Amino acid sequence: MPPARAAPRRCARLAAVLFDRDGTLVHDVPYNGDPDRVAPVDTARPALDRLRAAGIATGVVSNQSGIARGLLTAAQVDAVNARLDELVGPIGVWAWCPHGPDDGCSCRKPAPGLVLDAARRLGVSPDEVAVIGDIGADVGAAAAAGARSVLVPTAVTRQAEIDAAPLVARDLLHALDLLGLPDGSSSAPLRLPHP
Numbered sequence: 001m002p003p004a005r006a007a008p009r010r011c012a013r014l015a016a017v018l019f020d021r022d023g024t025l026v027h028d029v030p031y032n033g034d035p036d037r038v039a040p041v042d043t044a045r046p047a048l049d050r051l052r053a054a055g056i057a058t059g060v061v062s063n064q065s066g067i068a069r070g071l072l073t074a075a076q077v078d079a080v081n082a083r084l085d086e087l088v089g090p091i092g093v094w095a096w097c098p099h100g101p102d103d104g105c106s107c108r109k110p111a112p113g114l115v116l117d118a119a120r121r122l123g124v125s126p127d128e129v130a131v132i133g134d135i136g137a138d139v140g141a142a143a144a145a146g147a148r149s150v151l152v153p154t155a156v157t158r159q160a161e162i163d164a165a166p167l168v169a170r171d172l173l174h175a176l177d178l179l180g181l182p183d184g185s186s187s188a189p190l191r192l193p194h195p
């Protein structure tokens with residue numbers, strides 16, 4: 001009989017938080033290409049400030065299929081992103097997918113590509129990353145990349161996606177609470193149980 005061995009509780013430091021954009025950091029305006037229509041949710045700026053104060057990297061991971069659908073240009077997406085960065089930034093890294101659901105790309109959430117790309121560009125390991133989003137595809141992309149996630153549902157989030165999410169928060173600050181993130185007054189290293 002092999003010697004009994006206690007399963008180690010694998011922990012990873014939280015090094016980066018990646019946010020979905022539409023319906024998470026900003027009130028969703030479908031296929032928005034107009035910087036003037038960018039309206040951050042109330043907790044976007046406080047949550048990002050808290051992360052910056054704690055020395056945690058930030059990023060955005062966003063599906064922008066409006067490009068594949070011919071409803072948006074890349075320049076419009078860049079302009080909307082720049083406006084959001086002006087309102088709540090600076091955000092550390094931007095990663096977005098221009099493809100449609102039928103393109104078979106590796107970046108459109110729930111595929112892991114955007115999360116992996118953002119983690120690589122931030123110089124952190126995916127298991128040091130948490131993704132915060134409003135739908136199941138955000139949770140799925142995190143899981144596929146080996147990252148943690150918190151779902152912050154909106155009125156249009158499907159109940160099945162809420163039921164399936166590992167962590168569900170009422171807003172972005174609550175999501176950081178659930179991730180064990182200290183408030184802005186502390187920069188102590190954070191260690192969290194691995195999923």
Ligand SMILES: [Mg+2]
Pocket residue numbers: 020021022023024133134135
């Ligand atoms: Mg969303």
Ligand SMILES: [Zn+2]
Pocket residue numbers: 097098099105106107108
């Ligand atoms: Zn893609």
